[in-house]
Amino acid sequence: MVPFSILDLSPVVEGGTVAQSLANSRRLAQEAEKEGYRRFWLAEHHGMRGIASAATSLVIQHVAAGTETIRVGSGGIMLPNHSPLVIAEQFGTLEALFPGRIDLGLGRAPGTDMNTARALRRNLETSANNFPQDVVELMALMGPLQPNQQIIAVPGAGSNVPVWLLGSSHYSAHLAGMLGLPFAFASHFAPDMLLSALEIYRERFTPSQYLEKPHAMVGAMGVAADTDAEAARLFTSMQQSFVSLRRGAPTAFPPPVESMDAFWSDHEKIMVEHTLQYAVVGGPQTVKDKIADFLEQTRADEFIVSMPVYDMEARLKSVRLFAQAQRALSA
Incomplete structure (x- = not known):
C-alpha cells in the first residue's frame, strides 16, 4: 500500500x-x-x-x-x-x-x-x-x-x-541521489520535469547510512467531494489563487465560484491547467482512478496531497474521501 x-x-x-x-x-x-x-x-x-x-x-x-x-x-x-x-x-x-x-x-x-x-x-x-x-x-x-x-x-x-530533499527540477534529484536521501518532487505545482527527475534520482541513487534504496514521493493538488461537479466548484478557489499569484497580486484564499470564465483570460486558463495538470479533483470514483493512474505513471513510494479547499468542513470531507480511495486501491 x-x-x-x-x-x-x-x-x-x-x-x-x-x-x-x-x-x-x-x-x-x-x-x-x-x-x-x-x-x-x-x-x-x-x-x-x-x-x-x-x-x-x-x-x-x-x-x-x-x-x-x-x-x-x-x-x-x-x-x-x-x-x-x-x-x-x-x-x-x-x-x-x-x-x-x-x-x-x-x-x-x-x-x-x-x-x-x-x-x-x-x-x-x-x-x-x-x-x-x-x-x-x-x-x-x-x-x-x-x-x-x-x-x-x-x-x-x-x-x-530524517532529512528529505524537495525539488521541482533535476537539481535536487541529482543531489538526493548522490547523498542517498529520500526525494519529494513538487509535481503539485511544477509538473514538467516530474518523470525525468524521478528517473535521474533512481539512476543516480547511492545507498547511504540514511537509506538503502531510492524512496520517492510525488505531490498533487487534490479536492474530493460527493460529485465531480462539486469538487470542480471547490477547486476554483485554488485556480483563482494561482491566477492572482501569477498576476503578482497574491490574495487571501478566495471562496469558490460557479465559473472561472469571467475571472481568467484564455492564456491564464491554459497556464493554470498546465501547472495543475496532476491535480486530483472529483467524486470518489474519479479520485480513485486519477490516483491509480498517477501512481502507476510515477511508480512513487509515497503520495502527498495538498487540499486547497475554502470551507473547512469540505476540506475535512476531502481528507476522508482520499483516505477511502487509498483503502479501495489497496483492497
Whole structure:
C-alpha cells in the first residue's frame, strides 16, 4: 500500500484570521491521523496574505502537540533562508518534544518574491549556491557528535531527524541521489520535469547510512467531494489563487465560484491547467482512478496531497474521501 500524506499551507481564507488558519491546520492533522495518513507536512512561504505557515517550525510544534502518532514535518524548510545551525537547533528541539515523529524536508527556492527573499537572505546568490554544503552541514549537526567537534547544536546533536530533499527540477534529484536521501518532487505545482527527475534520482541513487534504496514521493493538488461537479466548484478557489499569484497580486484564499470564465483570460486558463495538470479533483470514483493512474505513471513510494479547499468542513470531507480511495486501491 502506497502511504498517503498531506501538505498543508495553513491557508488564510478571505474573511478569516491567522489564528483560525493555524487552528484549522491542527484540526486537519487530527483528521488525517484518524484516517491513517502517514505524514502531515507544512511549507515555508513568506509575504503571502493567504499562507500562515511562514514560521514553519512553530507551526509544526503547534500541530504535533495536537496529534499523537502522525509524523509532522516540513515540506519544506527553505534552507538558504537560514543557517544550518539554527535549523538543527529547531528540529533537534522538535525531535526532543515529539520523538520519532519529526521530518525535515529541505528546499532550495526562496518561497517568496525576490524583494522578500533579499530581506530574508541578504545575499541571494551565495545562499543558493551553498545549498549542497548547507545540507551536508545540517545533517552533520544533527548526527552523532564527532571527536573534537567545535560547533555543536544543542538541542540537535544526535537527534538524527530524517532529512528529505524537495525539488521541482533535476537539481535536487541529482543531489538526493548522490547523498542517498529520500526525494519529494513538487509535481503539485511544477509538473514538467516530474518523470525525468524521478528517473535521474533512481539512476543516480547511492545507498547511504540514511537509506538503502531510492524512496520517492510525488505531490498533487487534490479536492474530493460527493460529485465531480462539486469538487470542480471547490477547486476554483485554488485556480483563482494561482491566477492572482501569477498576476503578482497574491490574495487571501478566495471562496469558490460557479465559473472561472469571467475571472481568467484564455492564456491564464491554459497556464493554470498546465501547472495543475496532476491535480486530483472529483467524486470518489474519479479520485480513485486519477490516483491509480498517477501512481502507476510515477511508480512513487509515497503520495502527498495538498487540499486547497475554502470551507473547512469540505476540506475535512476531502481528507476522508482520499483516505477511502487509498483503502479501495489497496483492497
